[in-house]
Amino acid sequence: MDIEHRYKMVFLNLPENISKIIGDLDNISVERLKSKKNLVFDLSMKSSLDEPQKNYILKYYRTKNADNEYSTLSHLHKQGLVIPSVISYEKPFLLLEKIDGINLCDIINEPLNKINELAELEPEIRKKIIKSIDMLAKWLADLHKHNIIVHQDFKKTIVLNKGDTRLRDFIICRDSKTVYGLDFEESYEGNHIDDLAWICCSLLDTNPGLFELDEPYHKIELMNEFLKQYYEINNSFTFSFNYFADALINNLNTVIKRRGLIVGKLDKKRILNNITEDL
Known part of the structure; x- marks a missing residue:
């Protein structure tokens, strides 16, 4: 041994x-x-x-x-x-x-080095990354819709959240057809947007992201794709931009503290002004 x-x-x-x-x-x-x-x-x-x-x-x-x-x-x-x-x-x-597969964090981040927008990628690589994001959105949407705790007046949907939900918590099988969710020790009942905000935080804070680039446009594009795909599936859930914005900023501050990063005050408007309004 x-x-x-x-x-x-x-x-x-x-x-x-x-x-x-x-x-x-x-x-x-x-x-x-x-x-x-x-x-x-x-x-x-x-x-x-x-x-x-x-x-x-x-x-x-x-x-x-x-x-x-x-x-x-x-x-x-x-x-x-x-x-x-x-x-x-x-x-x-x-x-x-x-699970035999590839960590979602690596699938997404490795091709994004040295580029600013998804359009700069080779078509097949771009297609693979977007497919991975869509698979992740479907996995979370399935988790939430099958575990609704409170769903009244479409104002706030309480579900079973995975908790502390990061890109590294997902593995895509080598056939690229299945995504597995890992690590549920932090699972809890709460607003469904909590899990979404953590995924978007993970997109932003993993390299290359918010702490390496002034404007991580490719990550914003992926955040928008993730959110749109999720709400296309769970179309009875309501997206609260204010709740999402506060949760995302709080999560980023948590990551800064965890890593001991020396970062100035986060510009909330700069981070959020490119989030899609379609939701």
């Missing part, structure tokens, strides 16, 4: 049901994945003549959100939402199916 010494005790304390699934620790390749709050590991079981290689994601919770994520995953699985399957759960351990 090729894992840092300080994390070996995590594996030595695995519950029996997960240990049986994983098998001999000496036959496991382990990679720690980025996570600020909990320990997350990519596990690869060495293949043999009898069995193909198996891959899992193991989460060890250092927060109190284990039950919240497990219950949300179980609920969404019953609804048929595209999420990883839970293999086994015994607090504070969660063993998940590993």
Whole structure:
């Protein structure tokens, strides 16, 4: 087991049901994945003549959100939402199916370096990025419309939000036909616009974005595409520009604080004046 010494005790304390699934620790390749709050590991079981290689994601919770994520995953699985399957759960351990695909953050951001607008991209690359954004919008729209808590007078729709919703929380399969949502430990009931504001924040704050460019026009275009696609699907939901604007600015300020960035006061008008009025 090729894992840092300080994390070996995590594996030595695995519950029996997960240990049986994983098998001999000496036959496991382990990679720690980025996570600020909990320990997350990519596990690869060495293949043999009898069995193909198996891959899992193991989460060890250092927060109190284990039950919240497990219950949300179980609920969404019953609804048929595209999420990883839970293999086994015994607090504070969660063993998940590993999704083979490409992180949405990379699909979107890598081609956008050194350009200012989507029109500068090769047609096929532009089409791929827009398709990815549309798939993300549909995934969130499906999550929300199947989990409406309050929907009165079309003024405010309360839904099950994914919570702290970032581009990196989504993986597109290599066949480019399916998008999976990951990480539900922060899921909660709230205004459906909360999730939308976090996605738009993630578009703006990931490189190349608001902190690298004076005017990230390509990201504004993608924000508009995302919002229009979402509300085409959930057309009974009402978009509140003021609520969205406040949530987006608050999220950007949260990101600035998380990263310890030295940034002047955000120009709210400059950021928001190119958001589509069609909504």
